[in-house]
Amino acid sequence: MSEAIEPEIDIDALKEQGVDLDVAEKVAPEREISVEVGDALVQVQNLTIKFGGLTALDNVSFDINRGEILGLIGPNGAGKTTCFNAMTGVYKPTSGKVLLEGKPLNGLAQHKITRRGLARTFQNIRLFGEMTALENVVVGLDARHKTSVGGALFRLPTHTREEKTAVERGMALLEFVGIADHAHFLSRHLPYGYQRRLEIARALATDPKVLCLDEPAAGFNPAEKEELMALIRTIRNDGYTVLLIEHDMKLVMGVTDRIVVLEFGKKIADAVPKVIRDDPKVISAYLGEPEDDVA
Amino acid sequence: MSTTEGPTLIPDDAAAQAMADREAKGKPRKGWFPGLGEKWNALPRQTQWLFLIIVVVIAYLLPILNPPFITTEPGNNWQIALAQMSVYALVAVGLNVVVGYAGLLDLGYVAFFAVGSYTAAMFTSPDSPYLHIPYLWTLPLAMAITMFFGVLLGVPTLRLRGDYLAIVTLGFGEIVRILATIIPAMKGQVGFQNVGHPPGTDAEGQPIFLNSNGTPWYWLTLTIIIVVLLAAGNLERSRVGRAWIAIREDEDAAEIMGVPTFKYKVWAFAIGASVGGLSGALFAGQVGFVNNQKFDIATSILFLAAVVMGGTGNKVGAVLGGSLVAYIPLRFTAIAEFKYLIFGAALVLIMIFRPGGILPARQSLLAYGRTAYNKLREATGKKPAPGQLAPNTGKGAGDE
Numbered sequence A: 001m002s003e004a005i006e007p008e009i010d011i012d013a014l015k016e017q018g019v020d021l022d023v024a025e026k027v028a029p030e031r032e033i034s035v036e037v038g039d040a041l042v043q044v045q046n047l048t049i050k051f052g053g054l055t056a057l058d059n060v061s062f063d064i065n066r067g068e069i070l071g072l073i074g075p076n077g078a079g080k081t082t083c084f085n086a087m088t089g090v091y092k093p094t095s096g097k098v099l100l101e102g103k104p105l106n107g108l109a110q111h112k113i114t115r116r117g118l119a120r121t122f123q124n125i126r127l128f129g130e131m132t133a134l135e136n137v138v139v140g141l142d143a144r145h146k147t148s149v150g151g152a153l154f155r156l157p158t159h160t161r162e163e164k165t166a167v168e169r170g171m172a173l174l175e176f177v178g179i180a181d182h183a184h185f186l187s188r189h190l191p192y193g194y195q196r197r198l199e200i201a202r203a204l205a206t207d208p209k210v211l212c213l214d215e216p217a218a219g220f221n222p223a224e225k226e227e228l229m230a231l232i233r234t235i236r237n238d239g240y241t242v243l244l245i246e247h248d249m250k251l252v253m254g255v256t257d258r259i260v261v262l263e264f265g266k267k268i269a270d271a272v273p274k275v276i277r278d279d280p281k282v283i284s285a286y287l288g289e290p291e292d293d294v295a
Numbered sequence B: 001m002s003t004t005e006g007p008t009l010i011p012d013d014a015a016a017q018a019m020a021d022r023e024a025k026g027k028p029r030k031g032w033f034p035g036l037g038e039k040w041n042a043l044p045r046q047t048q049w050l051f052l053i054i055v056v057v058i059a060y061l062l063p064i065l066n067p068p069f070i071t072t073e074p075g076n077n078w079q080i081a082l083a084q085m086s087v088y089a090l091v092a093v094g095l096n097v098v099v100g101y102a103g104l105l106d107l108g109y110v111a112f113f114a115v116g117s118y119t120a121a122m123f124t125s126p127d128s129p130y131l132h133i134p135y136l137w138t139l140p141l142a143m144a145i146t147m148f149f150g151v152l153l154g155v156p157t158l159r160l161r162g163d164y165l166a167i168v169t170l171g172f173g174e175i176v177r178i179l180a181t182i183i184p185a186m187k188g189q190v191g192f193q194n195v196g197h198p199p200g201t202d203a204e205g206q207p208i209f210l211n212s213n214g215t216p217w218y219w220l221t222l223t224i225i226i227v228v229l230l231a232a233g234n235l236e237r238s239r240v241g242r243a244w245i246a247i248r249e250d251e252d253a254a255e256i257m258g259v260p261t262f263k264y265k266v267w268a269f270a271i272g273a274s275v276g277g278l279s280g281a282l283f284a285g286q287v288g289f290v291n292n293q294k295f296d297i298a299t300s301i302l303f304l305a306a307v308v309m310g311g312t313g314n315k316v317g318a319v320l321g322g323s324l325v326a327y328i329p330l331r332f333t334a335i336a337e338f339k340y341l342i343f344g345a346a347l348v349l350i351m352i353f354r355p356g357g358i359l360p361a362r363q364s365l366l367a368y369g370r371t372a373y374n375k376l377r378e379a380t381g382k383k384p385a386p387g388q389l390a391p392n393t394g395k396g397a398g399d400e
């Protein structure tokens, strides 16, 4: 992976997946990333989070390389969501730090972390229910907009330009995740699967350098899960880096380039899927967890 | 009447699925005027403008028309009643920014109204020993001062959530009233007489803006309301409006999606406060007398009732709600004593049967969304289910 600088957008792979290239082009990341493809884009260093007496995350370190899909797995309560929350500034780490492009994120306000390039979805869907699908996505796009009260009140040119591009890019994002035909529906009226996809579109709208997905396929049937994994691959081929939390081992194995395994807040493995599959520690962690599919 | 919305109206898969989902969640959303917003949206632009112009013209003619049955006479002078209704409507539009858009429960909004009133009084009344300025200058001044107070109150308190914010704003409302009582310069119950008014005299040399003549005050306030509605519409269909609604819907998610939530909450407070101050100054001018008696908590609650009745988050609804709250006690003088009882009961009933208020239809949050949605509707060629579609109700002047 790290040998050569690959093209950011993998056009061949996108074609193979049957993705509309115009849409893919519009959705592709717009910002320069200072890290080369294959190098560490996010570095999680000795991250520890304690809730009172409970150590939810215990000295965890891993990197996310640019251009990869990194899986973060572990049994229920292993600390995966906590790890996301610490990265995106929801929780203050007890110790340790998170670097994006080599610069620390600690202490930044959450919305600033998002603007720096770390976007996420939620395990339990948290859309803005009284907004349409398109408006939800435009809120994400607003993260990169400059208009404030003055610009909006007097309809200054920046505002007009931003509003126009927002509608266009917003529709492209919805089309990319496959729900453009529902752009005008209130998000709380969307079918469940569409809501999950809308969460992804909204996170992509912030033009993230790393997209963090917290169990995006939760509650899906196997066919829907397959479709979603295909979407995640498309997102990567479009030039994004993805961190994916997922319970279903089989799916994770299929879609990720590398997997980090957590158990009781500790990292117990970090390797390519093939190795993880046969790791005795991982197998025992999952066997102790009766509700989960063991691959 | 709207329970007829059913899956049969929309015969495609996705919609059927959506329907099933809604049914799983509970009853489909009810509306008194199903599809009204949709029909409005389908109208051509020119028709919409024509309709709006007619509404505005009728509004301006109201004091002259003095329509039977609707009029508050003989109990109360109709023109003065209209002037008061318009002030309440403006208050509701301002409070709607805070409560309806940003979802911040402000129980002390009357404080800003009071600050605006006192600004107008203290800079124009002969009872006041301070600098005197022309009345019309007190309008922007009142906005600036109340905006300052809004920020002053907002910065420390907007880090609080929900209940705490409500309690702090409640306290603030009382503080202003009590200060007006104990600070000698604010003259407590004695108050300020002969508050100023805009210039101009009629043919007989009488000032146009008399306290006893409501019509010019009503026209002035109505004009201001239209300007404020246009401004609110511009904010609504922008990054600012979306930030507010996102905060109202899920503050944590908004912050994580990159909305600077604190900054926009302070803006909501500041803008809401300045409109409150503006309406206070208009009120002071129209009544001509300001003392500490009119700014109690009950008035705050009345303002809030106006917003909730009209339809939280809908600026046109706020205008309706504000006017109604002022109108009912003036029209039905026999029951005016029981106005709190009546509004209380009305609110309970509205909450049960019509949780969205009189005009619950939400507004569009995109300046150029209409084109995109229309294109989509043509492309898919289907009619979206009423209540699912989120059209802009549009009565708020100046869509797009």
Ligand SMILES: Nc1ncnc2c1ncn2[C@@H]1O[C@H](COP(=O)(O)OP(=O)(O)OP(=O)(O)O)[C@@H](O)[C@H]1O
Binding pocket: A051, A054, A056, A074, A075, A076, A077, A078, A079, A080, A081, A082, A083, A123
């Ligand atoms: N805010 C909090 N306060 C106290 N304890 C918490 C908090 N958030 C998480 N925890 C605890 O931290 C541990 C890790 O939780 P976390 O949500 O990160 O698990 P997870 O790996 O995401 O699990 P799941 O697969 O169920 O989503 C759990 O024991 C949980 O109860």
Ligand SMILES: [Mg+2]
Binding pocket: A080, A081, A082, A123
């Ligand atoms: Mg979790």
